[in-house]
Amino acid sequence: MSRLGLLVHVFGAALVVALLAIPLHARQQRAARAVLDAPVSATVARLPSGDFALSGSGRHLRHISLAEPGAAFADVVAGPDGDPAGGALAPPRDTFPEATP
Amino acid sequence: MKSPHLALVGFAATSLLRRKARTLTLVVGLAASVALLASVFFVTGALRDEARRVRGAAPDLVVQKLVGGRPSVLDPSLAPTIARIPGVKQVVPRVWGYLFLASIQSNVAVVGSSSRGPLALSAGRDLQVGERGTCVLGKELADTLGLRLGDHLIFPLPGHRAADSVVVGLFSSDVSLYTSDVALVADEDARLILGVPRESAVDLAVELTNPDESQVAARKLGELFPGARVVEKRVLDRTLALVYGRRAGFVLGASLPALLALFVLAWDRAAGLAPSERREIAILKACGWSTSDVLRVKLYEAFVVAFAGGALGIVLAYLWSFPFGAPGLREVLSGWAVLYPRTHLVPSVDGAQVLSVLALVTAPFLALSVGPAWRAAGVDPLEALREG
Numbered sequence: 001m002s003r004l005g006l007l008v009h010v011f012g013a014a015l016v017v018a019l020l021a022i023p024l025h026a027r028q029q030r031a032a033r034a035v036l037d038a039p040v041s042a043t044v045a046r047l048p049s050g051d052f053a054l055s056g057s058g059r060h061l062r063h064i065s066l067a068e069p070g071a072a073f074a075d076v077v078a079g080p081d082g083d084p085a086g087g088a089l090a091p092p093r094d095t096f097p098e099a100t101p
Numbered sequence: 102m103k104s105p106h107l108a109l110v111g112f113a114a115t116s117l118l119r120r121k122a123r124t125l126t127l128v129v130g131l132a133a134s135v136a137l138l139a140s141v142f143f144v145t146g147a148l149r150d151e152a153r154r155v156r157g158a159a160p161d162l163v164v165q166k167l168v169g170g171r172p173s174v175l176d177p178s179l180a181p182t183i184a185r186i187p188g189v190k191q192v193v194p195r196v197w198g199y200l201f202l203a204s205i206q207s208n209v210a211v212v213g214s215s216s217r218g219p220l221a222l223s224a225g226r227d228l229q230v231g232e233r234g235t236c237v238l239g240k241e242l243a244d245t246l247g248l249r250l251g252d253h254l255i256f257p258l259p260g261h262r263a264a265d266s267v268v269v270g271l272f273s274s275d276v277s278l279y280t281s282d283v284a285l286v287a288d289e290d291a292r293l294i295l296g297v298p299r300e301s302a303v304d305l306a307v308e309l310t311n312p313d314e315s316q317v318a319a320r321k322l323g324e325l326f327p328g329a330r331v332v333e334k335r336v337l338d339r340t341l342a343l344v345y346g347r348r349a350g351f352v353l354g355a356s357l358p359a360l361l362a363l364f365v366l367a368w369d370r371a372a373g374l375a376p377s378e379r380r381e382i383a384i385l386k387a388c389g390w391s392t393s394d395v396l397r398v399k400l401y402e403a404f405v406v407a408f409a410g411g412a413l414g415i416v417l418a419y420l421w422s423f424p425f426g427a428p429g430l431r432e433v434l435s436g437w438a439v440l441y442p443r444t445h446l447v448p449s450v451d452g453a454q455v456l457s458v459l460a461l462v463t464a465p466f467l468a469l470s471v472g473p474a475w476r477a478a479g480v481d482p483l484e485a486l487r488e489g
Contacts, residue, residue: 008118018412019412019415022415023452023454030447040155043218044159047280048197048212053239
Protein backbone atom coordinates (compact mmCIF):
# COMPACT_ATOMS: atom_id res chain seq x y z
CA MET A 1 0.00 0.00 0.00
CA SER A 2 1.38 3.43 -0.95
CA ARG A 3 1.98 6.14 1.63
CA LEU A 4 -0.97 8.14 0.30
CA GLY A 5 -3.19 5.09 0.49
CA LEU A 6 -2.11 4.48 4.08
CA LEU A 7 -2.79 8.11 4.93
CA VAL A 8 -6.26 7.91 3.41
CA HIS A 9 -7.02 4.71 5.34
CA VAL A 10 -5.89 6.29 8.61
CA PHE A 11 -7.90 9.45 7.88
CA GLY A 12 -10.96 7.40 7.02
CA ALA A 13 -10.67 5.37 10.22
CA ALA A 14 -10.20 8.54 12.28
CA LEU A 15 -13.29 10.03 10.65
CA VAL A 16 -15.42 7.01 11.50
CA VAL A 17 -14.14 7.00 15.10
CA ALA A 18 -14.85 10.76 15.41
CA LEU A 19 -18.35 10.24 14.03
CA LEU A 20 -19.05 7.50 16.56
CA ALA A 21 -17.56 9.59 19.36
CA ILE A 22 -19.87 12.56 18.74
CA PRO A 23 -23.06 11.15 20.29
CA LEU A 24 -21.05 9.65 23.14
CA HIS A 25 -19.37 12.98 23.90
CA ALA A 26 -22.72 14.78 23.67
CA ARG A 27 -24.25 12.33 26.13
CA GLN A 28 -21.37 12.82 28.53
CA GLN A 29 -21.78 16.62 28.31
CA ARG A 30 -25.51 16.35 29.00
CA ALA A 31 -24.88 14.11 32.01
CA ALA A 32 -22.38 16.64 33.37
CA ARG A 33 -24.89 19.44 32.87
CA ALA A 34 -27.72 17.49 34.51
CA VAL A 35 -25.88 17.81 37.82
CA LEU A 36 -26.41 21.57 37.60
CA ASP A 37 -30.10 21.40 36.64
CA ALA A 38 -31.40 21.92 40.17
CA PRO A 39 -29.33 25.04 41.05
CA VAL A 40 -29.89 26.52 37.57
CA SER A 41 -33.66 26.03 37.82
CA ALA A 42 -33.69 27.43 41.35
CA THR A 43 -31.80 30.53 40.15
CA VAL A 44 -34.11 31.04 37.17
CA ALA A 45 -37.14 30.70 39.48
CA ARG A 46 -36.04 33.97 41.14
CA LEU A 47 -35.84 35.82 37.82
CA PRO A 48 -38.77 37.40 35.93
CA SER A 49 -38.67 34.68 33.27
CA GLY A 50 -36.55 31.91 31.81
CA ASP A 51 -35.67 34.01 28.77
CA PHE A 52 -32.04 34.15 27.74
CA ALA A 53 -30.08 37.33 28.41
CA LEU A 54 -30.27 38.13 24.71
CA SER A 55 -32.32 40.52 22.60
CA GLY A 56 -33.88 40.52 19.21
CA SER A 57 -33.70 43.50 16.91
CA GLY A 58 -37.30 44.57 17.22
CA ARG A 59 -37.44 45.54 20.83
CA HIS A 60 -33.84 45.58 22.10
CA LEU A 61 -35.02 44.43 25.47
CA ARG A 62 -34.67 41.24 27.44
CA HIS A 63 -37.40 39.04 28.82
CA ILE A 64 -38.91 38.83 25.36
CA SER A 65 -41.73 36.66 26.62
CA LEU A 66 -42.94 39.57 28.76
CA ALA A 67 -42.17 42.38 26.33
CA GLU A 68 -44.74 44.89 25.20
CA PRO A 69 -47.37 43.24 23.03
CA GLY A 70 -47.49 46.30 20.80
CA ALA A 71 -43.76 46.31 20.08
CA ALA A 72 -42.60 46.12 16.51
CA PHE A 73 -42.00 42.58 15.25
CA ALA A 74 -43.31 41.03 18.46
CA ASP A 75 -45.90 39.16 16.47
CA VAL A 76 -45.88 36.13 18.74
CA VAL A 77 -45.51 35.75 22.46
CA ALA A 78 -41.84 35.09 23.23
CA GLY A 79 -41.11 35.65 19.57
CA PRO A 80 -37.79 37.21 18.72
CA ASP A 81 -37.62 39.17 15.51
CA GLY A 82 -38.33 37.39 12.31
CA ASP A 83 -35.15 38.66 10.78
CA PRO A 84 -32.20 36.65 12.09
CA ALA A 85 -29.83 39.29 10.79
CA GLY A 86 -31.32 41.57 13.37
CA GLY A 87 -30.03 39.16 15.97
CA ALA A 88 -26.54 39.20 14.50
CA LEU A 89 -26.23 42.93 14.15
CA ALA A 90 -26.71 45.00 17.25
CA PRO A 91 -28.09 48.50 16.76
CA PRO A 92 -25.44 51.23 16.81
CA ARG A 93 -24.72 51.74 20.48
CA ASP A 94 -23.80 55.36 19.88
CA THR A 95 -27.47 56.04 19.32
CA PHE A 96 -28.51 54.64 22.70
CA PRO A 97 -30.01 57.44 24.78
CA GLU A 98 -27.77 58.49 27.58
CA ALA A 99 -29.24 58.36 31.05
CA THR A 100 -29.39 61.61 32.97
CA PRO A 101 -26.52 61.43 35.44
CA MET B 102 -10.29 -14.98 -0.48
CA LYS B 103 -11.28 -11.34 -0.60
CA SER B 104 -14.99 -10.60 -1.00
CA PRO B 105 -15.83 -9.30 -4.49
CA HIS B 106 -17.70 -6.36 -2.95
CA LEU B 107 -14.71 -5.35 -0.87
CA ALA B 108 -12.52 -5.67 -3.93
CA LEU B 109 -14.81 -3.33 -5.85
CA VAL B 110 -14.84 -0.85 -2.93
CA GLY B 111 -11.05 -0.97 -2.87
CA PHE B 112 -10.92 -0.40 -6.63
CA ALA B 113 -13.31 2.55 -6.29
CA ALA B 114 -11.12 4.08 -3.58
CA THR B 115 -7.99 3.62 -5.70
CA SER B 116 -9.78 5.14 -8.65
CA LEU B 117 -10.65 8.21 -6.56
CA LEU B 118 -7.04 8.54 -5.42
CA ARG B 119 -5.91 8.58 -9.04
CA ARG B 120 -8.04 11.75 -9.49
CA LYS B 121 -6.87 13.39 -6.26
CA ALA B 122 -7.57 17.03 -7.07
CA ARG B 123 -11.13 16.46 -8.27
CA THR B 124 -11.93 14.13 -5.37
CA LEU B 125 -10.49 16.51 -2.81
CA THR B 126 -12.45 19.44 -4.25
CA LEU B 127 -15.71 17.56 -4.01
CA VAL B 128 -15.04 16.23 -0.51
CA VAL B 129 -13.98 19.64 0.84
CA GLY B 130 -16.90 21.43 -0.84
CA LEU B 131 -19.36 18.88 0.50
CA ALA B 132 -17.79 19.03 3.96
CA ALA B 133 -18.11 22.84 4.06
CA SER B 134 -21.80 22.72 3.08
CA VAL B 135 -22.57 19.93 5.53
CA ALA B 136 -20.67 21.73 8.29
CA LEU B 137 -22.87 24.79 7.87
CA LEU B 138 -26.11 22.77 7.69
CA ALA B 139 -25.23 20.53 10.62
CA SER B 140 -24.07 23.50 12.73
CA VAL B 141 -27.47 25.15 12.32
CA PHE B 142 -29.16 21.94 13.49
CA PHE B 143 -26.75 21.45 16.39
CA VAL B 144 -26.90 25.03 17.71
CA THR B 145 -30.69 25.26 17.31
CA GLY B 146 -31.11 21.96 19.12
CA ALA B 147 -28.84 23.10 21.94
CA LEU B 148 -30.73 26.42 22.34
CA ARG B 149 -34.10 24.64 22.35
CA ASP B 150 -32.79 22.15 24.89
CA GLU B 151 -31.49 24.96 27.12
CA ALA B 152 -34.81 26.83 26.95
CA ARG B 153 -36.73 23.63 27.73
CA ARG B 154 -34.44 22.90 30.65
CA VAL B 155 -35.62 25.84 32.77
CA ARG B 156 -39.22 26.00 31.61
CA GLY B 157 -40.27 24.27 34.81
CA ALA B 158 -38.84 27.14 36.86
CA ALA B 159 -41.00 29.81 35.21
CA PRO B 160 -44.38 30.67 36.74
CA ASP B 161 -47.42 29.04 35.15
CA LEU B 162 -49.01 32.43 34.54
CA VAL B 163 -47.75 36.01 34.62
CA VAL B 164 -50.29 38.78 35.07
CA GLN B 165 -49.45 42.25 33.79
CA LYS B 166 -51.53 45.41 33.66
CA LEU B 167 -51.72 47.21 30.34
CA VAL B 168 -52.19 50.95 29.95
CA GLY B 169 -52.29 52.17 26.35
CA GLY B 170 -51.02 48.80 25.17
CA ARG B 171 -47.90 49.00 27.34
CA PRO B 172 -47.21 47.15 30.60
CA SER B 173 -47.72 49.33 33.62
CA VAL B 174 -47.44 48.78 37.35
CA LEU B 175 -50.37 47.12 39.05
CA ASP B 176 -51.92 46.97 42.51
CA PRO B 177 -50.49 43.98 44.45
CA SER B 178 -53.71 43.80 46.46
CA LEU B 179 -55.05 41.87 43.44
CA ALA B 180 -52.92 38.94 44.62
CA PRO B 181 -55.30 37.69 47.36
CA THR B 182 -58.25 37.89 44.91
CA ILE B 183 -56.34 35.83 42.37
CA ALA B 184 -55.21 33.38 45.06
CA ARG B 185 -58.86 32.58 45.80
CA ILE B 186 -59.41 31.32 42.23
CA PRO B 187 -59.71 27.50 42.33
CA GLY B 188 -56.49 25.86 41.20
CA VAL B 189 -54.22 28.76 42.13
CA LYS B 190 -51.50 27.67 44.52
CA GLN B 191 -49.50 30.88 44.98
CA VAL B 192 -49.42 34.48 43.77
CA VAL B 193 -46.24 36.51 44.15
CA PRO B 194 -46.10 40.25 43.35
CA ARG B 195 -42.79 41.03 41.66
CA VAL B 196 -40.71 44.17 41.22
CA TRP B 197 -38.26 44.18 38.33
CA GLY B 198 -37.31 46.31 35.37
CA TYR B 199 -34.52 47.78 33.30
CA LEU B 200 -32.02 50.44 34.21
CA PHE B 201 -29.85 51.95 31.52
CA LEU B 202 -26.24 52.37 32.62
CA ALA B 203 -24.61 54.97 30.39
CA SER B 204 -21.12 53.87 31.43
CA ILE B 205 -21.55 50.51 29.67
CA GLN B 206 -24.27 51.62 27.22
CA SER B 207 -26.39 48.73 28.30
CA ASN B 208 -29.59 47.93 30.08
CA VAL B 209 -29.25 46.12 33.37
CA ALA B 210 -32.15 43.94 34.53
CA VAL B 211 -32.77 45.01 38.13
CA VAL B 212 -34.67 42.20 39.83
CA GLY B 213 -36.23 42.42 43.30
CA SER B 214 -35.66 39.27 45.28
CA SER B 215 -39.26 38.48 46.11
CA SER B 216 -38.90 34.71 46.48
CA ARG B 217 -36.34 32.55 48.21
CA GLY B 218 -34.45 29.56 46.97
CA PRO B 219 -30.84 28.59 46.30
CA LEU B 220 -28.80 30.60 43.80
CA ALA B 221 -26.09 29.25 41.55
CA LEU B 222 -23.19 31.41 42.68
CA SER B 223 -19.51 31.35 41.79
CA ALA B 224 -18.55 33.52 44.75
CA GLY B 225 -20.09 35.20 47.75
CA ARG B 226 -23.53 34.64 49.17
CA ASP B 227 -27.22 35.18 48.57
CA LEU B 228 -29.10 38.25 49.81
CA GLN B 229 -30.36 37.92 53.35
CA VAL B 230 -34.00 38.47 54.29
CA GLY B 231 -34.57 42.12 55.16
CA GLU B 232 -31.07 43.10 54.07
CA ARG B 233 -30.76 46.29 52.02
CA GLY B 234 -27.94 47.96 50.14
CA THR B 235 -26.55 44.68 48.76
CA CYS B 236 -26.70 42.98 45.38
CA VAL B 237 -25.83 39.78 43.49
CA LEU B 238 -24.52 40.45 39.99
CA GLY B 239 -24.31 38.47 36.77
CA LYS B 240 -20.80 37.46 35.76
CA GLU B 241 -20.63 39.50 32.55
CA LEU B 242 -22.09 42.58 34.26
CA ALA B 243 -19.54 42.38 37.07
CA ASP B 244 -16.67 41.78 34.65
CA THR B 245 -17.70 44.69 32.42
CA LEU B 246 -17.95 47.05 35.39
CA GLY B 247 -14.75 45.65 36.89
CA LEU B 248 -16.52 44.75 40.14
CA ARG B 249 -15.62 42.05 42.65
CA LEU B 250 -17.06 40.93 45.96
CA GLY B 251 -17.18 43.77 48.42
CA ASP B 252 -17.09 46.49 45.75
CA HIS B 253 -19.79 49.13 45.55
CA LEU B 254 -22.16 49.51 42.60
CA ILE B 255 -23.76 52.94 42.34
CA PHE B 256 -27.18 52.83 40.71
CA PRO B 257 -28.12 56.20 39.17
CA LEU B 258 -31.51 57.50 40.32
CA PRO B 259 -33.66 60.31 38.97
CA GLY B 260 -33.00 63.76 40.41
CA HIS B 261 -29.21 63.45 40.59
CA ARG B 262 -29.43 60.85 43.33
CA ALA B 263 -27.78 57.47 43.57
CA ALA B 264 -28.28 54.18 45.36
CA ASP B 265 -25.18 52.52 46.76
CA SER B 266 -25.12 48.73 46.73
CA VAL B 267 -22.42 46.35 47.96
CA VAL B 268 -21.69 43.32 45.80
CA VAL B 269 -22.15 40.29 48.06
CA GLY B 270 -22.48 37.59 45.43
CA LEU B 271 -21.67 36.77 41.81
CA PHE B 272 -23.78 34.42 39.69
CA SER B 273 -22.04 31.33 38.39
CA SER B 274 -21.09 31.12 34.72
CA ASP B 275 -23.40 28.09 34.51
CA VAL B 276 -26.36 30.49 34.63
CA SER B 277 -24.80 33.26 32.53
CA LEU B 278 -27.31 32.62 29.78
CA TYR B 279 -30.01 33.91 32.12
CA THR B 280 -28.14 36.24 34.48
CA SER B 281 -25.40 37.97 32.50
CA ASP B 282 -27.14 41.36 32.83
CA VAL B 283 -28.95 40.81 36.13
CA ALA B 284 -28.53 42.76 39.35
CA LEU B 285 -30.50 40.95 42.07
CA VAL B 286 -31.38 43.30 44.93
CA ALA B 287 -33.85 43.43 47.80
CA ASP B 288 -37.43 44.25 46.81
CA GLU B 289 -37.31 47.65 48.48
CA ASP B 290 -34.02 48.50 46.76
CA ALA B 291 -35.56 47.52 43.41
CA ARG B 292 -38.48 49.90 44.07
CA LEU B 293 -36.07 52.71 44.87
CA ILE B 294 -33.85 52.09 41.83
CA LEU B 295 -36.69 51.60 39.35
CA GLY B 296 -39.03 54.18 40.81
CA VAL B 297 -41.83 51.67 41.44
CA PRO B 298 -44.22 53.04 44.11
CA ARG B 299 -44.45 51.13 47.37
CA GLU B 300 -48.10 50.22 46.76
CA SER B 301 -47.39 48.82 43.30
CA ALA B 302 -45.87 45.76 41.67
CA VAL B 303 -44.60 45.23 38.13
CA ASP B 304 -46.42 41.94 37.65
CA LEU B 305 -47.83 38.93 39.49
CA ALA B 306 -46.33 35.45 39.17
CA VAL B 307 -49.04 32.80 39.52
CA GLU B 308 -48.37 29.13 40.36
CA LEU B 309 -51.14 26.59 39.76
CA THR B 310 -51.75 23.28 41.50
CA ASN B 311 -52.30 21.73 38.07
CA PRO B 312 -50.37 23.50 35.26
CA ASP B 313 -52.60 21.79 32.68
CA GLU B 314 -55.44 24.04 33.85
CA SER B 315 -53.56 27.23 32.91
CA GLN B 316 -55.93 27.97 30.03
CA VAL B 317 -58.95 27.86 32.35
CA ALA B 318 -57.21 29.98 34.98
CA ALA B 319 -56.06 32.48 32.35
CA ARG B 320 -59.60 32.85 31.04
CA LYS B 321 -60.91 33.37 34.57
CA LEU B 322 -58.26 36.01 35.21
CA GLY B 323 -59.18 37.79 31.99
CA GLU B 324 -62.83 37.93 33.10
CA LEU B 325 -61.93 39.20 36.58
CA PHE B 326 -59.44 41.83 35.34
CA PRO B 327 -60.37 43.03 31.85
CA GLY B 328 -57.32 45.31 31.51
CA ALA B 329 -54.84 42.58 32.36
CA ARG B 330 -52.50 40.67 30.09
CA VAL B 331 -52.03 37.04 31.08
CA VAL B 332 -48.99 35.23 29.71
CA GLU B 333 -49.25 31.44 29.90
CA LYS B 334 -46.17 29.24 30.23
CA ARG B 335 -47.91 26.64 28.08
CA VAL B 336 -48.07 29.11 25.17
CA LEU B 337 -44.43 30.09 25.69
CA ASP B 338 -43.32 26.46 25.47
CA ARG B 339 -45.09 25.99 22.16
CA THR B 340 -43.88 29.28 20.74
CA LEU B 341 -40.25 28.76 21.70
CA ALA B 342 -40.19 25.41 19.92
CA LEU B 343 -41.45 27.14 16.76
CA VAL B 344 -39.37 30.25 17.07
CA TYR B 345 -35.95 28.63 17.11
CA GLY B 346 -37.01 26.44 14.23
CA ARG B 347 -38.02 29.54 12.28
CA ARG B 348 -34.71 31.27 12.88
CA ALA B 349 -32.86 28.11 11.84
CA GLY B 350 -35.06 27.95 8.75
CA PHE B 351 -34.03 31.46 7.71
CA VAL B 352 -30.36 30.58 7.98
CA LEU B 353 -30.80 27.28 6.17
CA GLY B 354 -32.81 28.99 3.48
CA ALA B 355 -29.98 31.42 2.91
CA SER B 356 -27.48 28.53 2.77
CA LEU B 357 -29.53 26.35 0.45
CA PRO B 358 -28.26 27.93 -2.79
CA ALA B 359 -24.71 27.01 -1.76
CA LEU B 360 -25.66 23.39 -1.18
CA LEU B 361 -27.65 23.22 -4.41
CA ALA B 362 -24.71 24.70 -6.30
CA LEU B 363 -22.51 21.96 -4.88
CA PHE B 364 -24.91 19.24 -5.96
CA VAL B 365 -25.09 20.73 -9.46
CA LEU B 366 -21.30 20.77 -9.58
CA ALA B 367 -21.16 17.16 -8.44
CA TRP B 368 -23.73 16.12 -11.03
CA ASP B 369 -21.89 18.01 -13.72
CA ARG B 370 -18.68 16.32 -12.69
CA ALA B 371 -20.21 12.89 -12.82
CA ALA B 372 -22.19 13.50 -15.99
CA GLY B 373 -19.20 14.03 -18.26
CA LEU B 374 -16.67 11.25 -18.45
CA ALA B 375 -13.08 12.27 -19.09
CA PRO B 376 -11.36 10.44 -21.99
CA SER B 377 -9.10 8.68 -19.47
CA GLU B 378 -12.14 7.43 -17.58
CA ARG B 379 -13.78 6.13 -20.77
CA ARG B 380 -10.57 4.32 -21.71
CA GLU B 381 -10.29 2.86 -18.21
CA ILE B 382 -13.85 1.53 -18.31
CA ALA B 383 -13.29 0.17 -21.83
CA ILE B 384 -10.20 -1.75 -20.67
CA LEU B 385 -12.05 -3.12 -17.64
CA LYS B 386 -14.94 -4.33 -19.80
CA ALA B 387 -12.53 -5.77 -22.31
CA CYS B 388 -10.94 -7.71 -19.42
CA GLY B 389 -14.29 -9.21 -18.52
CA TRP B 390 -15.91 -6.76 -16.14
CA SER B 391 -19.68 -6.76 -16.45
CA THR B 392 -21.80 -3.63 -16.78
CA SER B 393 -23.12 -4.17 -13.25
CA ASP B 394 -19.53 -4.30 -11.90
CA VAL B 395 -18.73 -0.95 -13.50
CA LEU B 396 -22.01 0.50 -12.21
CA ARG B 397 -21.21 -0.68 -8.69
CA VAL B 398 -17.74 0.84 -8.79
CA LYS B 399 -19.15 4.21 -9.90
CA LEU B 400 -21.76 4.15 -7.15
CA TYR B 401 -19.15 3.14 -4.58
CA GLU B 402 -17.03 6.09 -5.71
CA ALA B 403 -20.01 8.42 -5.19
CA PHE B 404 -20.71 6.84 -1.80
CA VAL B 405 -17.12 7.21 -0.60
CA VAL B 406 -17.05 10.89 -1.63
CA ALA B 407 -20.45 11.58 -0.06
CA PHE B 408 -19.64 9.71 3.15
CA ALA B 409 -16.21 11.30 3.50
CA GLY B 410 -17.57 14.79 2.84
CA GLY B 411 -20.60 14.27 5.06
CA ALA B 412 -18.66 12.74 7.95
CA LEU B 413 -15.96 15.41 7.79
CA GLY B 414 -18.64 18.11 7.67
CA ILE B 415 -20.43 16.69 10.72
CA VAL B 416 -17.20 16.47 12.73
CA LEU B 417 -16.25 20.03 11.75
CA ALA B 418 -19.77 21.24 12.61
CA TYR B 419 -19.61 19.64 16.05
CA LEU B 420 -16.18 21.12 16.77
CA TRP B 421 -17.27 24.56 15.53
CA SER B 422 -20.57 24.51 17.44
CA PHE B 423 -19.48 23.32 20.84
CA PRO B 424 -15.81 23.66 21.75
CA PHE B 425 -15.60 26.91 19.75
CA GLY B 426 -19.15 28.11 20.45
CA ALA B 427 -20.18 28.61 16.79
CA PRO B 428 -18.83 32.17 16.39
CA GLY B 429 -20.74 34.08 13.75
CA LEU B 430 -23.59 31.58 13.70
CA ARG B 431 -24.67 31.59 17.33
CA GLU B 432 -25.44 35.31 17.33
CA VAL B 433 -27.66 34.92 14.27
CA LEU B 434 -29.61 32.05 15.81
CA SER B 435 -29.88 33.21 19.41
CA GLY B 436 -29.73 37.02 19.46
CA TRP B 437 -27.40 39.78 20.53
CA ALA B 438 -26.62 41.56 23.77
CA VAL B 439 -24.20 44.17 24.99
CA LEU B 440 -23.45 41.99 28.02
CA TYR B 441 -23.22 38.83 25.94
CA PRO B 442 -23.52 35.58 27.93
CA ARG B 443 -20.49 33.43 27.22
CA THR B 444 -21.97 30.13 28.42
CA HIS B 445 -20.93 27.14 26.38
CA LEU B 446 -23.92 25.42 24.84
CA VAL B 447 -24.38 21.75 25.67
CA PRO B 448 -24.96 19.49 22.66
CA SER B 449 -28.33 17.79 22.33
CA VAL B 450 -26.97 15.63 19.50
CA ASP B 451 -27.64 11.90 19.47
CA GLY B 452 -26.74 9.05 17.12
CA ALA B 453 -30.02 9.32 15.23
CA GLN B 454 -29.37 12.98 14.38
CA VAL B 455 -25.86 12.24 13.14
CA LEU B 456 -27.19 9.44 10.93
CA SER B 457 -30.00 11.68 9.68
CA VAL B 458 -27.63 14.44 8.59
CA LEU B 459 -25.37 11.88 6.94
CA ALA B 460 -28.28 10.30 5.11
CA LEU B 461 -29.58 13.75 4.10
CA VAL B 462 -26.32 14.40 2.30
CA THR B 463 -25.41 10.94 1.04
CA ALA B 464 -28.80 10.02 -0.43
CA PRO B 465 -29.19 12.96 -2.86
CA PHE B 466 -25.52 12.70 -3.81
CA LEU B 467 -25.95 9.02 -4.65
CA ALA B 468 -29.20 9.70 -6.47
CA LEU B 469 -27.46 12.31 -8.61
CA SER B 470 -24.71 9.81 -9.40
CA VAL B 471 -27.02 7.01 -10.63
CA GLY B 472 -27.63 8.51 -14.10
CA PRO B 473 -24.01 9.30 -14.89
CA ALA B 474 -22.92 5.94 -13.43
CA TRP B 475 -25.41 4.14 -15.70
CA ARG B 476 -24.08 6.03 -18.72
CA ALA B 477 -20.52 5.17 -17.72
CA ALA B 478 -21.37 1.50 -17.32
CA GLY B 479 -22.91 1.45 -20.78
CA VAL B 480 -19.72 2.53 -22.55
CA ASP B 481 -18.95 0.32 -25.52
CA PRO B 482 -15.35 -0.92 -25.05
CA LEU B 483 -14.52 -1.13 -28.78
CA GLU B 484 -15.77 2.40 -29.49
CA ALA B 485 -13.99 3.83 -26.46
CA LEU B 486 -10.68 2.13 -27.36
CA ARG B 487 -10.95 3.28 -30.99
CA GLU B 488 -11.38 6.89 -29.79
CA GLY B 489 -7.98 6.39 -28.12
